[in-house]
Amino acid sequence: QRVEDRRVTLALQPLPLLLLLALLATGRAGPVGACLAALAAAVPAAWVSLPAGDAPALPALLADEVLRGAFLALQPVGVVAGGLLFHAAVSAGREEPGAAARPATPARVFAVTLPLGAFLESVTGFAVGAVFALTALRGMGIAGPVAAALALQALVLVPWGGLGPGTALGAALIAQPAQGIAQVAAWPSAAWLVLLAPLVWSLSRRAGVPVPGREKAVQATMLAAMAMLLLAANWMLPFEVAGIAATGPVLALALWRADPPRDPATALRAAAPYLLLTACLLAARSWPAAPAVRPFPELPALPITHVAVVLWLVAGALLLRRPDGAARGGAALRRAARPALAMLLYVVLGRVLAGGGIAAALAGAAAAALGPLAPYAVPPLGLIGGMITGSNVGANAALMPLQAQLGAAAGLPPLLAPGIHNFTGAAGAGMSVGVTAMICALLADGTRPGQVWRLLLPSMAIVVALGWATIALLR
Numbered sequence: 001q002r003v004e005d006r007r008v009t010l011a012l013q014p015l016p017l018l019l020l021l022a023l024l025a026t027g028r029a030g031p032v033g034a035c036l037a038a039l040a041a042a043v044p045a046a047w048v049s050l051p052a053g054d055a056p057a058l059p060a061l062l063a064d065e066v067l068r069g070a071f072l073a074l075q076p077v078g079v080v081a082g083g084l085l086f087h088a089a090v091s092a093g094r095e096e097p098g099a100a101a102r103p104a105t106p107a108r109v110f111a112v113t114l115p116l117g118a119f120l121e122s123v124t125g126f127a128v129g130a131v132f133a134l135t136a137l138r139g140m141g142i143a144g145p146v147a148a149a150l151a152l153q154a155l156v157l158v159p160w161g162g163l164g165p166g167t168a169l170g171a172a173l174i175a176q177p178a179q180g181i182a183q184v185a186a187w188p189s190a191a192w193l194v195l196l197a198p199l200v201w202s203l204s205r206r207a208g209v210p211v212p213g214r215e216k217a218v219q220a221t222m223l224a225a226m227a228m229l230l231l232a233a234n235w236m237l238p239f240e241v242a243g244i245a246a247t248g249p250v251l252a253l254a255l256w257r258a259d260p261p262r263d264p265a266t267a268l269r270a271a272a273p274y275l276l277l278t279a280c281l282l283a284a285r286s287w288p289a290a291p292a293v294r295p296f297p298e299l300p301a302l303p304i305t306h307v308a309v310v311l312w313l314v315a316g317a318l319l320l321r322r323p324d325g326a327a328r329g330g331a332a333l334r335r336a337a338r339p340a341l342a343m344l345l346y347v348v349l350g351r352v353l354a355g356g357g358i359a360a361a362l363a364g365a366a367a368a369a370l371g372p373l374a375p376y377a378v379p380p381l382g383l384i385g386g387m388i389t390g391s392n393v394g395a396n397a398a399l400m401p402l403q404a405q406l407g408a409a410a411g412l413p414p415l416l417a418p419g420i421h422n423f424t425g426a427a428g429a430g431m432s433v434g435v436t437a438m439i440c441a442l443l444a445d446g447t448r449p450g451q452v453w454r455l456l457l458p459s460m461a462i463v464v465a466l467g468w469a470t471i472a473l474l475r
Contacts, residue, residue: 009049016039020349042349042352046355072300073347080127081312081340083311087135108140112132113137113153114196117154119243121157122246124281125158131151142208145454146207149456153199159185169300170421176414182419183234193230196223222250225249229247277310281307376468379467388432389432400425416470420471
């Protein structure tokens with residue numbers, strides 16, 4: 001009987017993820033439909049994952065996780081909507097019907113996908129960098145799966161996104177210094193930045209913007225500079241600002257090359273809204289004890305200084321200065337409706353998988369099956385955890401303690417497994433089911449997540465390989 005029960009459990013636990021990925025990859029269902037099917041499959045999976053005797057508590061557990069998921073989703077949904085409002089406020093109108101598309105050049109495509117997107121993500125978090133990158137690419141006339149894949153390159157520094165709340169949470173869960181975990185994660189992250197260059201060039205070529213040899217050399221140099229700045233910043237500065245310090249100087253050069261201003265005044269006027277937003281976000285971060293809504297003690301609070309609140313206030317002020325501000329704001333909010341629903345469902349799914357014990361059970365089974373190779377399970381488990389939960393906070397909350405235990409059992413240095421998980425989980429979050437579905441919903445041109453993931457398979461492989469290499473070199 002126990003053997004039979006075990007077989008049922010092993011069959012049901014991976015079913016939500018397998019069903020979700022199969023539906024998305026084959027295009028049999030859209031992001032919302034696929035997630036609803038996965039949620040339905042997660043109910044029996046959670047039931048068999050509960051300890052013996054706790055099955056009657058399943059309805060209460062599901063209701064509780066749905067509430068927690070809705071609260072967590074409120075924050076990224078607010079940020080995405082605020083990002084779209086901000087873009088509507090600063091847009092020159094190139095995306096309106098009949099407006100001329102901004103010409104796409106290799107320098108422009110590179111500037112908006114990596115330096116600009118990564119800088120904005122370091123300041124704001126919650127995939128805002130990808131949202132801004134996508135809108136810039138659409139303004140150049142680039143759409144479809146390649147536009148989504150390029151936009152997701154903005155999310156290469158997620159451990160430092162939004163000034164690093166996920167890294168801080170993961171460190172608190174295992175009682176280790178966040179600075180040390182960030183320093184470990186910086187090594188594979190820096191290598192990933194450099195190794196992504198051929199993928200970016202390939203995606204640019206697919207978009208009809210081939211990159212000539214001289215431009216490749218310049219872009220590779222800028223990526224190497226970002227990598228070195230990231231390493232230096234994590235050793236010399238608080239980890240929270242390392243992403244900003246690594247991307248800011250390179251961003252200034254990349255934007256200057258992409259669109260040389262005719263005069264300093266023109267450049268300052270164009271940059272003014274972004275400088276205002278950055279200043280407001282950093283000022284909000286300087287108020288550590290701001291009033292906050294915290295319905296669940298174990299989850300991050302929603303302070304009045306949250307990124308979403310700042311984005312809405314700044315965007316609202318900028319929209320009020322425009323005669324068509326109300327129309328622009330309404331159009332931006334209507335555009336946010338589909339990705340908001342998709343994000344809500346995927347965050348709820350991540351909570352059910354984590355709270356129901358499904359994610360931990362799958363990770364434990366994989367580790368047990370690998371035996372002495374268990375340390376090398378850390379990178380793929382981290383990548384999968386990030387892709388499921390859709391955020392560095394979620395990936396660390398669900399799997400950081402387990403990954404730390406795997407590292408300790410294998411005799412690894414105490415910061416190695418957590419640092420690798422922070423890197424791979426964050427990388428997975430940047431290519432996650434929820435974030436990819438949101439970007440596809442923003443495109444609204446029929447692009448499916450499976451099409452985007454096929455383009456990003458080399459990036460996923462690089463992440464896992466770098467995780468394995470770091471373990472082999474530093475264990």
